[in-house]
Amino acid sequence: MKPETYLHDLGGEIEAELSRLLPPAAGPDRMLAEAMRYATLGGGKRLRPALFCAALTALGCDYRPWLPWAAALEMIHCYSLIHDDLPAMDDDAWRRGRPSCHAAYGEAIAILAGDALLSLAAGILTRPLPQAEPHKQLAAAAEILADALQMVRGQAEEFAPPAGGGDLAWLERVYAGKTAALFRAAVLGAALLAGAGQEQKQALADYAAALGLAFQITDDILDYCIPAEETGGAVTGDKLDYVALAGMSAAEAAAGDAVAAAEQALSGFGGAASLLLHFPRMILQRRS
Protein backbone atom coordinates (compact mmCIF):
# COMPACT_ATOMS: atom_id res chain seq x y z
CA MET A 1 0.00 0.00 0.00
CA LYS A 2 1.25 3.48 -0.83
CA PRO A 3 2.21 5.52 2.26
CA GLU A 4 -0.29 8.23 1.24
CA THR A 5 -3.18 5.74 1.21
CA TYR A 6 -2.04 4.18 4.46
CA LEU A 7 -1.77 7.53 6.20
CA HIS A 8 -5.12 8.65 4.86
CA ASP A 9 -6.83 5.52 6.21
CA LEU A 10 -4.94 5.89 9.50
CA GLY A 11 -6.24 9.46 9.79
CA GLY A 12 -9.78 8.09 9.71
CA GLU A 13 -9.00 5.51 12.40
CA ILE A 14 -7.44 8.16 14.64
CA GLU A 15 -10.40 10.50 14.18
CA ALA A 16 -12.80 7.70 15.18
CA GLU A 17 -10.68 6.79 18.20
CA LEU A 18 -10.50 10.40 19.35
CA SER A 19 -14.26 10.74 19.04
CA ARG A 20 -14.75 7.55 21.06
CA LEU A 21 -12.38 8.60 23.87
CA LEU A 22 -13.44 12.23 24.24
CA PRO A 23 -16.38 12.89 26.57
CA PRO A 24 -19.73 13.22 24.73
CA ALA A 25 -21.07 16.76 24.32
CA ALA A 26 -23.90 16.16 26.80
CA GLY A 27 -24.61 16.37 30.49
CA PRO A 28 -23.85 19.10 33.00
CA ASP A 29 -20.32 19.84 31.77
CA ARG A 30 -21.42 19.87 28.16
CA MET A 31 -19.61 23.09 27.35
CA LEU A 32 -16.22 21.70 28.42
CA ALA A 33 -16.80 18.51 26.43
CA GLU A 34 -17.82 20.53 23.39
CA ALA A 35 -14.69 22.67 23.62
CA MET A 36 -12.51 19.54 23.96
CA ARG A 37 -14.14 17.99 20.88
CA TYR A 38 -14.03 21.24 18.91
CA ALA A 39 -10.29 21.64 19.48
CA THR A 40 -9.45 18.01 18.72
CA LEU A 41 -11.76 16.65 16.03
CA GLY A 42 -12.14 17.48 12.36
CA GLY A 43 -8.75 18.87 11.49
CA GLY A 44 -5.03 18.66 11.86
CA LYS A 45 -2.38 16.56 10.20
CA ARG A 46 -2.39 13.91 12.97
CA LEU A 47 1.39 13.80 12.62
CA ARG A 48 2.18 12.56 16.11
CA PRO A 49 -0.26 9.63 16.12
CA ALA A 50 0.84 8.75 12.59
CA LEU A 51 4.49 8.74 13.69
CA PHE A 52 3.58 6.51 16.63
CA CYS A 53 1.76 4.02 14.42
CA ALA A 54 4.49 4.11 11.79
CA ALA A 55 7.14 3.41 14.44
CA LEU A 56 5.16 0.44 15.78
CA THR A 57 4.89 -0.84 12.20
CA ALA A 58 8.65 -0.39 11.67
CA LEU A 59 9.22 -2.50 14.79
CA GLY A 60 6.95 -5.29 13.52
CA CYS A 61 3.97 -4.51 15.78
CA ASP A 62 0.30 -4.11 14.92
CA TYR A 63 -0.63 -0.53 15.81
CA ARG A 64 -4.39 -1.11 16.02
CA PRO A 65 -4.58 -2.24 19.68
CA TRP A 66 -2.63 0.93 20.51
CA LEU A 67 -4.94 3.41 18.82
CA PRO A 68 -5.94 4.86 22.25
CA TRP A 69 -2.29 5.83 22.70
CA ALA A 70 -2.18 7.37 19.24
CA ALA A 71 -5.24 9.42 20.21
CA ALA A 72 -3.63 10.40 23.54
CA LEU A 73 -0.60 11.80 21.68
CA GLU A 74 -2.90 13.92 19.53
CA MET A 75 -4.74 15.14 22.66
CA ILE A 76 -1.43 16.29 24.16
CA HIS A 77 -0.67 18.15 20.93
CA CYS A 78 -4.14 19.74 20.84
CA TYR A 79 -4.05 20.84 24.48
CA SER A 80 -0.75 22.62 23.76
CA LEU A 81 -2.32 24.38 20.75
CA ILE A 82 -5.31 25.57 22.81
CA HIS A 83 -3.06 27.08 25.47
CA ASP A 84 -0.63 28.46 22.86
CA ASP A 85 -3.43 30.35 21.14
CA LEU A 86 -4.60 32.11 24.33
CA PRO A 87 -4.42 35.92 24.40
CA ALA A 88 -1.68 35.81 27.04
CA MET A 89 0.39 33.52 24.80
CA ASP A 90 0.39 33.80 20.97
CA ASP A 91 -3.03 35.51 20.92
CA ASP A 92 -4.29 33.66 17.86
CA ALA A 93 -8.02 33.97 17.17
CA TRP A 94 -7.80 31.44 14.31
CA ARG A 95 -6.64 27.83 14.14
CA ARG A 96 -7.08 25.37 11.28
CA GLY A 97 -9.28 27.81 9.38
CA ARG A 98 -11.84 28.49 12.11
CA PRO A 99 -11.99 30.40 15.40
CA SER A 100 -9.50 29.08 17.96
CA CYS A 101 -10.87 27.40 21.07
CA HIS A 102 -10.91 30.49 23.29
CA ALA A 103 -12.42 32.58 20.48
CA ALA A 104 -15.25 30.05 20.25
CA TYR A 105 -15.75 29.12 23.93
CA GLY A 106 -14.15 31.88 25.99
CA GLU A 107 -10.82 31.89 27.75
CA ALA A 108 -11.87 30.12 30.96
CA ILE A 109 -13.33 27.11 29.17
CA ALA A 110 -10.35 27.04 26.78
CA ILE A 111 -7.87 26.90 29.66
CA LEU A 112 -9.88 24.12 31.29
CA ALA A 113 -10.34 22.24 27.99
CA GLY A 114 -6.54 22.17 27.61
CA ASP A 115 -6.13 20.95 31.20
CA ALA A 116 -8.81 18.31 30.64
CA LEU A 117 -7.21 17.04 27.42
CA LEU A 118 -3.83 16.62 29.10
CA SER A 119 -5.45 14.87 32.09
CA LEU A 120 -7.46 12.59 29.80
CA ALA A 121 -4.39 11.76 27.71
CA ALA A 122 -2.30 10.91 30.78
CA GLY A 123 -5.18 8.78 32.06
CA ILE A 124 -5.33 6.84 28.78
CA LEU A 125 -1.60 6.09 28.99
CA THR A 126 -2.04 4.47 32.41
CA ARG A 127 -5.30 2.63 31.72
CA PRO A 128 -4.51 -1.11 31.71
CA LEU A 129 -4.82 -2.63 28.23
CA PRO A 130 -5.11 -6.38 27.62
CA GLN A 131 -2.20 -6.50 25.18
CA ALA A 132 0.19 -4.55 27.39
CA GLU A 133 2.94 -5.79 29.67
CA PRO A 134 2.58 -3.44 32.65
CA HIS A 135 6.27 -2.63 33.06
CA LYS A 136 6.64 -1.78 29.35
CA GLN A 137 3.47 0.30 29.49
CA LEU A 138 4.83 2.25 32.47
CA ALA A 139 8.15 2.90 30.74
CA ALA A 140 6.43 4.08 27.55
CA ALA A 141 3.98 6.30 29.44
CA ALA A 142 6.83 7.80 31.48
CA GLU A 143 8.73 8.60 28.27
CA ILE A 144 5.73 10.30 26.66
CA LEU A 145 4.95 12.35 29.78
CA ALA A 146 8.59 13.38 30.19
CA ASP A 147 8.55 14.58 26.58
CA ALA A 148 5.27 16.42 27.19
CA LEU A 149 7.06 18.28 30.00
CA GLN A 150 9.97 19.04 27.65
CA MET A 151 7.49 20.53 25.21
CA VAL A 152 6.28 22.99 27.87
CA ARG A 153 9.86 23.87 28.76
CA GLY A 154 10.55 24.63 25.10
CA GLN A 155 7.48 26.85 24.91
CA ALA A 156 8.55 28.69 28.05
CA GLU A 157 12.02 29.28 26.63
CA GLU A 158 10.47 30.81 23.54
CA PHE A 159 8.62 33.28 25.76
CA ALA A 160 11.75 34.29 27.63
CA PRO A 161 14.63 34.70 25.16
CA PRO A 162 18.02 35.38 26.73
CA ALA A 163 19.06 38.98 27.38
CA GLY A 164 20.24 40.51 24.10
CA GLY A 165 17.86 38.28 22.09
CA GLY A 166 17.97 34.65 21.10
CA ASP A 167 20.55 33.22 18.72
CA LEU A 168 20.45 30.15 16.48
CA ALA A 169 21.55 27.77 19.26
CA TRP A 170 18.74 29.12 21.43
CA LEU A 171 16.19 28.70 18.62
CA GLU A 172 17.27 25.12 17.89
CA ARG A 173 16.84 24.34 21.60
CA VAL A 174 13.37 25.90 21.55
CA TYR A 175 12.42 23.80 18.50
CA ALA A 176 13.87 20.66 20.08
CA GLY A 177 11.48 21.27 22.96
CA LYS A 178 8.33 22.61 21.45
CA THR A 179 8.19 20.35 18.38
CA ALA A 180 10.74 17.53 18.42
CA ALA A 181 9.86 16.46 22.00
CA LEU A 182 6.39 15.17 21.04
CA PHE A 183 7.79 13.54 17.86
CA ARG A 184 10.25 11.81 20.16
CA ALA A 185 7.39 10.84 22.52
CA ALA A 186 5.59 9.21 19.58
CA VAL A 187 8.49 7.10 18.29
CA LEU A 188 10.13 6.28 21.64
CA GLY A 189 6.76 5.49 23.22
CA ALA A 190 6.26 2.99 20.41
CA ALA A 191 9.80 1.62 20.85
CA LEU A 192 9.31 1.05 24.59
CA LEU A 193 5.96 -0.68 24.07
CA ALA A 194 7.57 -2.87 21.41
CA GLY A 195 10.53 -3.70 23.62
CA ALA A 196 13.01 -2.30 21.07
CA GLY A 197 16.74 -2.52 21.73
CA GLN A 198 19.04 0.37 22.62
CA GLU A 199 20.29 0.83 19.06
CA GLN A 200 16.78 1.10 17.64
CA LYS A 201 15.74 3.52 20.38
CA GLN A 202 18.74 5.73 19.67
CA ALA A 203 18.03 5.67 15.92
CA LEU A 204 14.39 6.66 16.51
CA ALA A 205 15.41 9.43 18.92
CA ASP A 206 17.85 10.80 16.32
CA TYR A 207 15.14 10.57 13.66
CA ALA A 208 12.65 12.48 15.84
CA ALA A 209 15.15 15.22 16.67
CA ALA A 210 16.03 15.76 13.00
CA LEU A 211 12.42 15.54 11.84
CA GLY A 212 11.28 18.07 14.43
CA LEU A 213 13.93 20.54 13.38
CA ALA A 214 13.18 20.03 9.67
CA PHE A 215 9.47 20.52 10.31
CA GLN A 216 9.90 23.70 12.29
CA ILE A 217 12.46 25.34 9.96
CA THR A 218 10.21 24.51 7.00
CA ASP A 219 7.34 26.20 8.83
CA ASP A 220 9.49 29.30 9.20
CA ILE A 221 10.45 29.25 5.51
CA LEU A 222 6.82 28.87 4.43
CA ASP A 223 5.84 31.87 6.57
CA TYR A 224 7.96 34.01 4.22
CA CYS A 225 6.39 32.50 1.11
CA ILE A 226 2.78 33.45 1.84
CA PRO A 227 1.65 36.15 -0.61
CA ALA A 228 1.47 39.54 1.10
CA GLU A 229 -2.21 39.95 0.18
CA GLU A 230 -3.05 36.93 2.40
CA THR A 231 -1.17 38.17 5.43
CA GLY A 232 -1.56 41.91 5.15
CA GLY A 233 2.22 41.90 4.78
CA ALA A 234 2.67 41.48 8.53
CA VAL A 235 3.54 37.83 8.88
CA THR A 236 7.18 38.00 9.84
CA GLY A 237 7.43 41.13 11.95
CA ASP A 238 9.53 40.78 15.10
CA LYS A 239 9.38 36.99 15.24
CA LEU A 240 12.67 35.34 16.10
CA ASP A 241 12.50 32.55 13.52
CA TYR A 242 15.10 30.57 11.65
CA VAL A 243 14.97 32.72 8.53
CA ALA A 244 15.26 35.93 10.54
CA LEU A 245 18.27 34.61 12.47
CA ALA A 246 20.14 32.72 9.74
CA GLY A 247 18.86 34.08 6.43
CA MET A 248 16.77 32.26 3.84
CA SER A 249 19.51 30.28 2.11
CA ALA A 250 21.00 29.02 5.38
CA ALA A 251 17.48 28.07 6.52
CA GLU A 252 16.92 26.14 3.25
CA ALA A 253 20.21 24.34 3.73
CA ALA A 254 19.52 23.54 7.40
CA ALA A 255 16.08 22.12 6.56
CA GLY A 256 17.62 19.96 3.83
CA ASP A 257 20.34 18.73 6.18
CA ALA A 258 17.78 17.88 8.85
CA VAL A 259 15.62 15.94 6.37
CA ALA A 260 18.71 14.00 5.26
CA ALA A 261 19.67 13.33 8.88
CA ALA A 262 16.18 11.99 9.62
CA GLU A 263 16.41 9.61 6.66
CA GLN A 264 19.96 8.59 7.57
CA ALA A 265 18.93 7.76 11.16
CA LEU A 266 16.60 5.06 9.81
CA SER A 267 19.20 3.29 7.65
CA GLY A 268 19.38 0.30 10.01
CA PHE A 269 15.64 -0.46 9.70
CA GLY A 270 15.61 -1.36 6.00
CA GLY A 271 12.23 -1.71 4.32
CA ALA A 272 10.32 -1.80 7.63
CA ALA A 273 10.88 1.94 7.92
CA SER A 274 9.13 2.82 4.65
CA LEU A 275 6.28 4.58 6.47
CA LEU A 276 8.62 6.48 8.78
CA LEU A 277 10.63 7.58 5.73
CA HIS A 278 7.51 9.15 4.31
CA PHE A 279 7.50 11.94 6.91
CA PRO A 280 10.79 13.64 5.96
CA ARG A 281 9.69 13.36 2.31
CA MET A 282 6.37 15.05 3.17
CA ILE A 283 8.35 17.92 4.66
CA LEU A 284 10.40 18.29 1.48
CA GLN A 285 7.18 18.32 -0.55
CA ARG A 286 5.71 21.09 1.63
CA ARG A 287 8.63 23.25 0.55
CA SER A 288 8.33 22.64 -3.18
Added chain:
Amino acid sequence: MKPETYLHDLGGEIEAELSRLLPPAAGPDRMLAEAMRYATLGGGKRLRPALFCAALTALGCDYRPWLPWAAALEMIHCYSLIHDDLPAMDDDAWRRGRPSCHAAYGEAIAILAGDALLSLAAGILTRPLPQAEPHKQLAAAAEILADALQMVRGQAEEFAPPAGGGDLAWLERVYAGKTAALFRAAVLGAALLAGAGQEQKQALADYAAALGLAFQITDDILDYCIPAEETGGAVTGDKLDYVALAGMSAAEAAAGDAVAAAEQALSGFGGAASLLLHFPRMILQRRS
Protein backbone atom coordinates in the same frame (compact mmCIF):
# COMPACT_ATOMS: atom_id res chain seq x y z
CA MET B 1 2.54 10.14 68.26
CA LYS B 2 -0.16 12.82 68.24
CA PRO B 3 -1.72 13.38 64.80
CA GLU B 4 -0.71 17.06 64.93
CA THR B 5 2.96 16.17 65.44
CA TYR B 6 2.82 13.49 62.76
CA LEU B 7 1.23 15.82 60.23
CA HIS B 8 3.68 18.58 61.04
CA ASP B 9 6.65 16.27 60.44
CA LEU B 10 5.00 14.91 57.30
CA GLY B 11 4.63 18.47 56.00
CA GLY B 12 8.42 18.85 56.23
CA GLU B 13 8.99 15.60 54.35
CA ILE B 14 6.57 16.62 51.59
CA GLU B 15 8.19 20.03 51.24
CA ALA B 16 11.62 18.40 50.87
CA GLU B 17 10.30 15.90 48.33
CA LEU B 18 8.64 18.64 46.27
CA SER B 19 11.85 20.64 46.26
CA ARG B 20 13.82 17.58 45.12
CA LEU B 21 11.40 16.73 42.30
CA LEU B 22 10.79 20.22 40.92
CA PRO B 23 13.29 21.45 38.33
CA PRO B 24 16.03 23.68 39.80
CA ALA B 25 15.68 27.41 39.18
CA ALA B 26 18.63 27.46 36.78
CA GLY B 27 19.39 26.99 33.12
CA PRO B 28 17.68 28.38 30.04
CA ASP B 29 14.11 27.80 31.26
CA ARG B 30 14.88 29.26 34.66
CA MET B 31 11.79 31.45 34.71
CA LEU B 32 9.42 28.50 34.24
CA ALA B 33 11.20 26.52 36.96
CA GLU B 34 11.08 29.52 39.29
CA ALA B 35 7.34 29.92 38.71
CA MET B 36 6.75 26.19 39.32
CA ARG B 37 8.70 26.36 42.60
CA TYR B 38 7.07 29.63 43.65
CA ALA B 39 3.57 28.21 43.22
CA THR B 40 4.35 24.92 44.96
CA LEU B 41 6.85 25.46 47.76
CA GLY B 42 6.60 27.28 51.07
CA GLY B 43 2.89 27.25 51.75
CA GLY B 44 -0.34 25.33 51.67
CA LYS B 45 -1.90 22.82 53.99
CA ARG B 46 -0.57 19.81 52.01
CA LEU B 47 -3.94 18.16 52.62
CA ARG B 48 -3.89 15.83 49.60
CA PRO B 49 -0.42 14.38 50.23
CA ALA B 50 -1.24 14.06 53.94
CA LEU B 51 -4.45 12.17 53.09
CA PHE B 52 -2.50 9.88 50.78
CA CYS B 53 0.10 9.09 53.45
CA ALA B 54 -2.56 8.67 56.15
CA ALA B 55 -4.48 6.23 53.93
CA LEU B 56 -1.32 4.18 53.29
CA THR B 57 -0.75 4.12 57.07
CA ALA B 58 -4.36 3.02 57.69
CA LEU B 59 -3.74 0.14 55.26
CA GLY B 60 -0.58 -0.94 57.07
CA CYS B 61 1.91 0.45 54.51
CA ASP B 62 4.96 2.60 55.00
CA TYR B 63 4.32 5.87 53.15
CA ARG B 64 7.94 6.94 52.87
CA PRO B 65 8.82 5.08 49.65
CA TRP B 66 5.75 6.75 48.12
CA LEU B 67 6.66 10.34 48.96
CA PRO B 68 7.13 11.12 45.22
CA TRP B 69 3.45 10.28 44.75
CA ALA B 70 2.47 12.45 47.69
CA ALA B 71 4.39 15.28 46.04
CA ALA B 72 2.73 14.57 42.67
CA LEU B 73 -0.72 14.94 44.28
CA GLU B 74 0.30 18.33 45.65
CA MET B 75 1.60 19.37 42.21
CA ILE B 76 -1.78 18.52 40.67
CA HIS B 77 -3.47 20.64 43.33
CA CYS B 78 -1.04 23.54 42.80
CA TYR B 79 -1.39 23.50 39.00
CA SER B 80 -5.17 23.79 39.44
CA LEU B 81 -4.71 26.78 41.78
CA ILE B 82 -2.41 28.56 39.29
CA HIS B 83 -4.93 28.19 36.47
CA ASP B 84 -7.87 29.00 38.78
CA ASP B 85 -6.28 32.29 39.78
CA LEU B 86 -5.80 33.49 36.17
CA PRO B 87 -7.61 36.68 35.11
CA ALA B 88 -9.89 34.71 32.76
CA MET B 89 -10.87 32.42 35.64
CA ASP B 90 -11.23 33.66 39.26
CA ASP B 91 -8.90 36.63 38.66
CA ASP B 92 -7.14 36.36 42.03
CA ALA B 93 -3.98 38.43 42.36
CA TRP B 94 -3.24 36.92 45.79
CA ARG B 95 -2.71 33.36 46.96
CA ARG B 96 -1.42 32.17 50.33
CA GLY B 97 -0.64 35.73 51.40
CA ARG B 98 1.54 36.70 48.43
CA PRO B 99 1.05 37.54 44.75
CA SER B 100 -0.46 34.67 42.79
CA CYS B 101 1.69 33.00 40.15
CA HIS B 102 0.51 35.11 37.21
CA ALA B 103 0.80 38.29 39.27
CA ALA B 104 4.42 37.40 39.99
CA TYR B 105 5.51 35.86 36.65
CA GLY B 106 2.99 37.00 34.03
CA GLU B 107 0.10 35.11 32.53
CA ALA B 108 2.00 33.21 29.86
CA ILE B 109 4.52 31.70 32.27
CA ALA B 110 1.73 30.98 34.78
CA ILE B 111 -0.28 29.02 32.19
CA LEU B 112 2.86 27.07 31.22
CA ALA B 113 3.87 26.52 34.88
CA GLY B 114 0.47 24.91 35.49
CA ASP B 115 0.85 22.75 32.38
CA ALA B 116 4.37 21.78 33.44
CA LEU B 117 3.28 20.84 36.98
CA LEU B 118 0.53 18.56 35.66
CA SER B 119 2.94 16.98 33.15
CA LEU B 120 5.60 16.49 35.82
CA ALA B 121 3.08 14.99 38.25
CA ALA B 122 1.75 12.53 35.65
CA GLY B 123 5.33 11.63 34.79
CA ILE B 124 6.11 10.87 38.44
CA LEU B 125 3.10 8.54 38.67
CA THR B 126 4.42 6.45 35.77
CA ARG B 127 8.11 6.46 36.72
CA PRO B 128 9.01 2.90 37.75
CA LEU B 129 9.74 2.63 41.48
CA PRO B 130 11.58 -0.33 43.04
CA GLN B 131 8.87 -1.05 45.61
CA ALA B 132 6.01 -0.99 43.11
CA GLU B 133 4.21 -3.84 41.41
CA PRO B 134 3.70 -2.44 37.88
CA HIS B 135 0.05 -3.45 37.52
CA LYS B 136 -0.86 -1.91 40.89
CA GLN B 137 1.08 1.23 40.03
CA LEU B 138 -0.79 1.54 36.72
CA ALA B 139 -4.17 1.10 38.42
CA ALA B 140 -3.34 3.70 41.08
CA ALA B 141 -1.98 6.18 38.53
CA ALA B 142 -5.07 5.71 36.33
CA GLU B 143 -7.32 6.42 39.34
CA ILE B 144 -5.46 9.60 40.26
CA LEU B 145 -5.46 10.89 36.68
CA ALA B 146 -9.15 10.09 36.24
CA ASP B 147 -9.87 12.09 39.40
CA ALA B 148 -7.68 14.93 38.12
CA LEU B 149 -9.91 15.02 35.04
CA GLN B 150 -13.01 15.02 37.28
CA MET B 151 -11.58 18.02 39.08
CA VAL B 152 -11.38 19.98 35.81
CA ARG B 153 -14.94 18.96 34.94
CA GLY B 154 -16.12 20.26 38.33
CA GLN B 155 -14.34 23.56 37.73
CA ALA B 156 -15.90 23.86 34.29
CA GLU B 157 -19.37 23.22 35.71
CA GLU B 158 -18.81 26.01 38.20
CA PHE B 159 -18.10 28.38 35.30
CA ALA B 160 -21.23 27.38 33.44
CA PRO B 161 -24.16 27.12 35.88
CA PRO B 162 -27.43 25.84 34.38
CA ALA B 163 -29.87 28.32 32.88
CA GLY B 164 -31.80 29.98 35.71
CA GLY B 165 -28.82 29.61 38.08
CA GLY B 166 -27.40 26.69 40.01
CA ASP B 167 -29.24 24.96 42.83
CA LEU B 168 -27.92 22.96 45.77
CA ALA B 169 -27.72 19.70 43.79
CA TRP B 170 -25.65 21.53 41.17
CA LEU B 171 -23.35 22.98 43.84
CA GLU B 172 -22.81 19.63 45.53
CA ARG B 173 -21.85 18.16 42.14
CA VAL B 174 -19.41 21.04 41.56
CA TYR B 175 -17.84 20.44 45.00
CA ALA B 176 -17.68 16.69 44.39
CA GLY B 177 -15.62 17.52 41.31
CA LYS B 178 -13.46 20.44 42.23
CA THR B 179 -12.55 19.36 45.77
CA ALA B 180 -13.61 15.81 46.62
CA ALA B 181 -12.14 14.32 43.40
CA LEU B 182 -8.52 14.97 44.45
CA PHE B 183 -9.26 13.80 48.02
CA ARG B 184 -10.56 10.62 46.40
CA ALA B 185 -7.43 10.42 44.21
CA ALA B 186 -5.31 10.55 47.36
CA VAL B 187 -7.05 7.82 49.34
CA LEU B 188 -7.97 5.53 46.42
CA GLY B 189 -4.50 5.90 44.90
CA ALA B 190 -3.14 4.69 48.24
CA ALA B 191 -5.70 1.86 48.39
CA LEU B 192 -4.77 0.60 44.90
CA LEU B 193 -1.05 0.71 45.65
CA ALA B 194 -1.70 -1.19 48.88
CA GLY B 195 -3.88 -3.77 47.16
CA ALA B 196 -6.86 -2.98 49.40
CA GLY B 197 -10.08 -4.95 49.05
CA GLN B 198 -13.34 -3.70 47.57
CA GLU B 199 -14.89 -2.91 50.96
CA GLN B 200 -11.93 -0.79 52.03
CA LYS B 201 -11.90 1.02 48.71
CA GLN B 202 -15.60 1.82 49.01
CA ALA B 203 -15.15 3.05 52.58
CA LEU B 204 -12.29 5.33 51.52
CA ALA B 205 -14.25 6.65 48.54
CA ASP B 206 -17.20 7.46 50.84
CA TYR B 207 -14.82 9.13 53.28
CA ALA B 208 -13.28 11.28 50.54
CA ALA B 209 -16.68 12.34 49.18
CA ALA B 210 -17.92 13.39 52.63
CA LEU B 211 -14.65 15.05 53.58
CA GLY B 212 -14.58 17.06 50.35
CA LEU B 213 -18.10 18.30 50.88
CA ALA B 214 -17.43 19.16 54.55
CA PHE B 215 -14.27 21.02 53.57
CA GLN B 216 -15.93 23.07 50.87
CA ILE B 217 -19.08 23.97 52.83
CA THR B 218 -16.89 25.02 55.76
CA ASP B 219 -14.94 27.25 53.39
CA ASP B 220 -18.19 28.89 52.35
CA ILE B 221 -19.26 29.38 55.98
CA LEU B 222 -15.90 30.92 56.90
CA ASP B 223 -16.21 33.39 54.00
CA TYR B 224 -19.18 34.89 55.84
CA CYS B 225 -17.31 35.09 59.12
CA ILE B 226 -14.45 37.30 57.95
CA PRO B 227 -14.79 40.77 59.57
CA ALA B 228 -16.01 43.31 57.01
CA GLU B 229 -12.93 45.52 57.53
CA GLU B 230 -10.72 42.70 56.16
CA THR B 231 -12.77 42.18 53.03
CA GLY B 232 -14.09 45.65 52.31
CA GLY B 233 -17.51 44.11 52.89
CA ALA B 234 -17.47 42.56 49.41
CA VAL B 235 -16.67 38.94 50.08
CA THR B 236 -19.94 37.24 49.31
CA GLY B 237 -21.41 39.27 46.46
CA ASP B 238 -22.92 37.22 43.66
CA LYS B 239 -21.08 33.99 44.52
CA LEU B 240 -23.26 30.90 44.32
CA ASP B 241 -22.05 29.27 47.52
CA TYR B 242 -23.63 26.89 50.01
CA VAL B 243 -24.65 29.61 52.45
CA ALA B 244 -26.20 31.73 49.69
CA LEU B 245 -28.19 28.77 48.35
CA ALA B 246 -29.23 27.03 51.59
CA GLY B 247 -28.87 29.61 54.35
CA MET B 248 -26.35 29.64 57.20
CA SER B 249 -28.04 27.18 59.55
CA ALA B 250 -28.63 24.60 56.81
CA ALA B 251 -24.99 25.03 55.76
CA GLU B 252 -23.84 24.46 59.34
CA ALA B 253 -25.98 21.35 59.57
CA ALA B 254 -24.78 20.00 56.21
CA ALA B 255 -21.13 20.50 57.17
CA GLY B 256 -21.76 18.69 60.47
CA ASP B 257 -23.50 15.82 58.68
CA ALA B 258 -20.67 15.51 56.19
CA VAL B 259 -18.05 15.43 58.94
CA ALA B 260 -20.04 12.71 60.71
CA ALA B 261 -20.39 10.76 57.45
CA ALA B 262 -16.61 10.95 56.87
CA GLU B 263 -15.97 9.57 60.37
CA GLN B 264 -18.65 6.91 59.95
CA ALA B 265 -17.16 5.70 56.67
CA LEU B 266 -13.97 4.75 58.53
CA SER B 267 -15.66 2.64 61.22
CA GLY B 268 -14.38 -0.61 59.74
CA PHE B 269 -10.72 0.43 60.02
CA GLY B 270 -10.53 0.63 63.82
CA GLY B 271 -7.44 2.23 65.35
CA ALA B 272 -5.49 2.14 62.05
CA ALA B 273 -7.59 5.05 60.82
CA SER B 274 -6.61 7.42 63.63
CA LEU B 275 -4.70 9.70 61.26
CA LEU B 276 -7.49 9.72 58.68
CA LEU B 277 -9.96 10.59 61.43
CA HIS B 278 -7.92 13.66 62.23
CA PHE B 279 -8.97 15.40 58.97
CA PRO B 280 -12.72 15.67 59.65
CA ARG B 281 -11.85 16.88 63.16
CA MET B 282 -9.55 19.55 61.72
CA ILE B 283 -12.48 20.77 59.63
CA LEU B 284 -14.69 21.01 62.72
CA GLN B 285 -11.94 22.98 64.49
CA ARG B 286 -11.69 25.44 61.57
CA ARG B 287 -15.33 26.31 62.23
CA SER B 288 -15.02 26.90 65.97
